[in-house]
Amino acid sequence: MLRRLVSGFLIAGLSIAGTQAETTPASIQAAAAQFQTLYTLQIAQAGETIFAESFNGARLDQPANIKSASKSVMSALVGIAIERGVISGVDQPIAPLLSDQLPANPDPRLSQITVGHLLSMQAGLERTSGRNYGAWVNSRNWVQNALARPFDAEPGGTMQYSTGSTHLLSAILTRETGRPTDELANDWLAPAGIRVVNWLRDPQGIPLGGNQVSMTPASLLAFGELYRRGGRAADGTQVVPADWIDASWQTRTHSRFTGDGYGYGWFLRDFAGYDGYYGWGYGGQMVYVVPDLELTIAITSDPNTPAGRSGYRGQLHRFVAQQIVPLAEQRLARLDSAVMVAAIDVE
Template sequence: MRLPVRLISCAAISLLFSFAAMANPPNPGALQVLDQQAAELDRVHTVVVAHQGRIVHELHQEGPGVTAPANIKSLSKTVLAALTGAAIEAGVIESTEQSMVALLGQLLSNIDSNVDSNIDPQINDITVAHLLAQQAGLERTSGGNYSAWVASSNWVHDALTRPFVDKPGGRMLYSTGTSHLLSAALTQASGETTLSLAQRLLGEPLNIAIPPWPRDPQGIYFGGNDMQLSPRALIEVGELYRNDGLVDGQRVLPEGWVAASWMPRGQSPWTGDGYGYGWFITTLANMPVYYGRGYGGQALYVIPEREMTIVITSDPNPPSPGGQFQQQLHQLVVGLLEQAQQ
């Protein structure tokens, strides 16, 4: 039924225009500006933009193409978080409140029997949620500690026997060792490798390839670094979250997982952005944006208000341009969002 014009409030008209803007893909002019701005960043390899689940733009400047696996560095933490959610939905683990100690099981016993003194009992308080949100409380293995950690003979042992610098559930302590403990926990709980679990629980429903990536000396797949995914595969991971954990009506992530993942639980000491379960939370172009990032300029953005997912891959080789380059990637997204509104 057509309503009389006088019954449609200004607020309703504004809402209608908002929905109309959401339904429209980025215009060609906005995408042209995006390409021009990306061309000024010579480290950028690819940019892929999807709207409502359909890829509407791809740019390939250098390095592997949009269909080729690329080293996504610490963006692997976002994928590992998705795998954890899928493992909960599949019944491999119970919930985010399950303790790390319970999941590590015999692996932890083997480690404890090989050290001179018992592991700090605070590890009993670490949960899956703490691992996902980088709130284990253990001294970081990233930054200045990274080289010694990956050179150790047992990465899980090294991460677990580091001193507590905060209580479990305290401040965000960005540490790849924490993510690796999550990979070890998934391996022990499932009886599968993290690779096999990822291929079965994410690769198959998303129809993406997840090739092998490096493992630690004990054969546990690196948790939180060096995964190899193509930009198009990363788009599917982002779309899984944008669609609340559903793929063609099939639930891959538990109901409520996306909302829980995008709830700030800690704060990045470098950017001030919130951090949930493997995702940073920020505001760009005056709208909520959720993103994962990796060394050297690997990034996955989900912008629900615009029904958009954006992937950027860059040269992963040292030296990294650091936080300033991440801000430049943010500006690519801001420019696209603002140009698309014009």
């Protein structure tokens, strides 16, 4: 009798929910097909890939340049490096680690910049991104150039989104380990099924921290899933420290362009009432994690078309909030209902 009552309640609940327009994989497919620059879309929930499609002539097995979503990968490597004792922690000053790269008569504030400031884009140095990016990557020494820039803010102050900051982290890891950052990534992240195919290097041979990482869409999804699982690989191996993920997902500053929060290499915003965390790269290279829904989303797009000023990034955010989140909610409700019924059967 109890089983019939509970089952009836669950069925009635699903029927009520079903009176609203239900999101389905087919509707996701149709909506995604409207984006002219979208290349691949993958959705995983509770460890299962529930949607994986390519668009506009792209392929799921084709490596993609994830652009500045690489900053989230750099953050993971720093967290692992701290756990392994390569660097002491987020409060470690960077000047002693890069002493031979400092400008002559350095600004005293350079001694105040820490590893954490680089991760949260609060170094205070003039940005190397945006309009300054071309001149920076055409310089002879990207590390020296980034450190020689004037201060636009105090260390620990307002956010200055700058690929130069994450490149300094790449230089530090390369120096302290004696190994290039791409090699570290393919060693340290391999248990989670993540592999870097290519990573652009600066004139001194240092992989460009925070940009120009090539990996397959599957690796990008695996990276998001690694964070969703609290830093554990699918087999339970702890790859990234769980407390590092917690620290990375704490708001430390805000983007002046979007107002979204920013932690250590991750943006933070609300998606239809759920706390969400995302890595973003130029053109619309995205990895989203919504822990309360056990949801991970990986998106690759045309890397040569701007996503910010074109409005495409905002469209992707709305797509996640208005279509993918409802799909995840409906699916999770069904899974929870099945678990409850099974539990009653056992009793």
